[in-house]
Amino acid sequence: MSTVVLNGRELSQTLLEEQKEQVAELVRKKGRPPGLAVVLVGQDPASETYVRNKRAACKKVGIHAPDINLDPDVSREKLLGLIDDLNRDPAIDGILVQLPLPAGLDKDAVLFRIDPSKDVDGFHPVNVGKMVIGLDTLTPCTPTGILTLLDRNGVSISGKHAVVLGRSLIVGKPMALLLLSRDATVTVCHSRTARLQEETRRADIVVAAMGKPRMVNADYIKPGAVVIDVGISRGEDGKLVGDVDYPSVFPLASAITPVPGGVGPMTIATLLDNTIRAFCFREGLPLQPPRKHT
Numbered sequence: 001m002s003t004v005v006l007n008g009r010e011l012s013q014t015l016l017e018e019q020k021e022q023v024a025e026l027v028r029k030k031g032r033p034p035g036l037a038v039v040l041v042g043q044d045p046a047s048e049t050y051v052r053n054k055r056a057a058c059k060k061v062g063i064h065a066p067d068i069n070l071d072p073d074v075s076r077e078k079l080l081g082l083i084d085d086l087n088r089d090p091a092i093d094g095i096l097v098q099l100p101l102p103a104g105l106d107k108d109a110v111l112f113r114i115d116p117s118k119d120v121d122g123f124h125p126v127n128v129g130k131m132v133i134g135l136d137t138l139t140p141c142t143p144t145g146i147l148t149l150l151d152r153n154g155v156s157i158s159g160k161h162a163v164v165l166g167r168s169l170i171v172g173k174p175m176a177l178l179l180l181s182r183d184a185t186v187t188v189c190h191s192r193t194a195r196l197q198e199e200t201r202r203a204d205i206v207v208a209a210m211g212k213p214r215m216v217n218a219d220y221i222k223p224g225a226v227v228i229d230v231g232i233s234r235g236e237d238g239k240l241v242g243d244v245d246y247p248s249v250f251p252l253a254s255a256i257t258p259v260p261g262g263v264g265p266m267t268i269a270t271l272l273d274n275t276i277r278a279f280c281f282r283e284g285l286p287l288q289p290p291r292k293h294t
């Protein structure tokens with residue numbers, strides 16, 4: 001059986017080209033580009049890289065993206081005050097506070113302060129609630145990007161059995177909800193799941209997002225399954241590795257994402273798409289194709 005590599009890097013470049021045209025059209029219509037504030041608190045090296053990549057992608061498509069970098073010991077009041085300012089700023093349509101925050105800062109207090117209409121991460125309870133009840137809203141970038149990657153590669157979801165490994169706010173929980181909204185039968189597994197391999201071996205689609213390098217090997221996979229790897233860790237040799245043992249799983253899978261170059265670039269392309277959607281919402285323009293979450 002030949003295996004399709006789900007190339008997120010290539011698709012994200014195509015999406016960024018499309019977004020560049022969309023942004024130019026929006027500037028013609030409204031006289032300003034969409035604006036995204038990516039807020040980095042502290043100097044976590046991985047977060048610095050992610051934030052640099054997000055800002056560079058904005059620059060590429062013409063989204064206004066001011067650098068906002070705060071000291072790791074910034075006070076809660078100052079950070080919340082900054083979010084209030086960004087909520088009021090008419091040039092800013094999206095606000096993303098990079099996680100994790102330094103110890104001592106209350107993540108929920110920060111995320112809940114963001115105006116839901118500018119919540120391009122889709123983490124605010126209003127947006128999570130809208131997603132649960134099936135309204136078109138801003139949805140988390142990584143799982144939304146995975147759906148785009150599947151759709152654009154012609155992988156059907158309806159009626160499939162999807163197994164999601166991990167139950168985080170950022171990936172696992174929203175992934176399960178979004179797959180359900182697309183008529184998959186969904187099982188969510190986590191660190192306490194019994195007989196994990198039995199669960200995953202039933203899956204037509206496996207989404208590995210538990211942060212355990214190379215844990216998902218051939219023993220976890222049904223022949224012909226679609227395998228999505230959200231993991232991103234540094235191996236002993238310094239190279240990036242995912243949660244999937246790529247060499248052993250590749251020959252079994254019908255389609256698989258590489259690490260790097262799979263899910264990661266799709267997360268960034270979706271962040272820009274969410275920013276454009278937030279702009280359209282705030283400017284009273286029709287939304288780009290609606291997302292169905294029934």
Ligand code: GUN
Pocket residue numbers: 096097098099100121141142170
């Ligand atoms: N840290 C890792 N992934 C994410 C994400 O999608 N959004 C934010 N804000 N922080 C992250």
